[in-house]
Amino acid sequence: MINNLKDALERIEILEKENAQLKEELEKYRERNYGGRKKHNDAWMASYHDFAMKFESGMTIMEIVNEGKISRRTAYRYKAYYEELKQKGDSN
16 A cells, blocks of 8 residues: 555656566567468569469469469468459459
8 A cells, every 4th residue: 555655756667667577578578479371471462473474375273283383272262362352353
């Protein structure tokens, strides 16, 4: 319990130190790498454009996958994105 100014100042100092520690911890969480797929970063876009060119040239998804550069799941993910873009392009 705080009865005088000295106790209040000591309590403020303790709370300021605790606050600084919590801010440091919060910053660590903000800078944390969450991993996983980074949709639409440079590598993703390069791989997608490679897929789109092959797909538009008439290659099937399995032919693209058999080249070994992307997985079947990724190919279907790219195909869904490709069709979404085509649908948006047709509606405009």
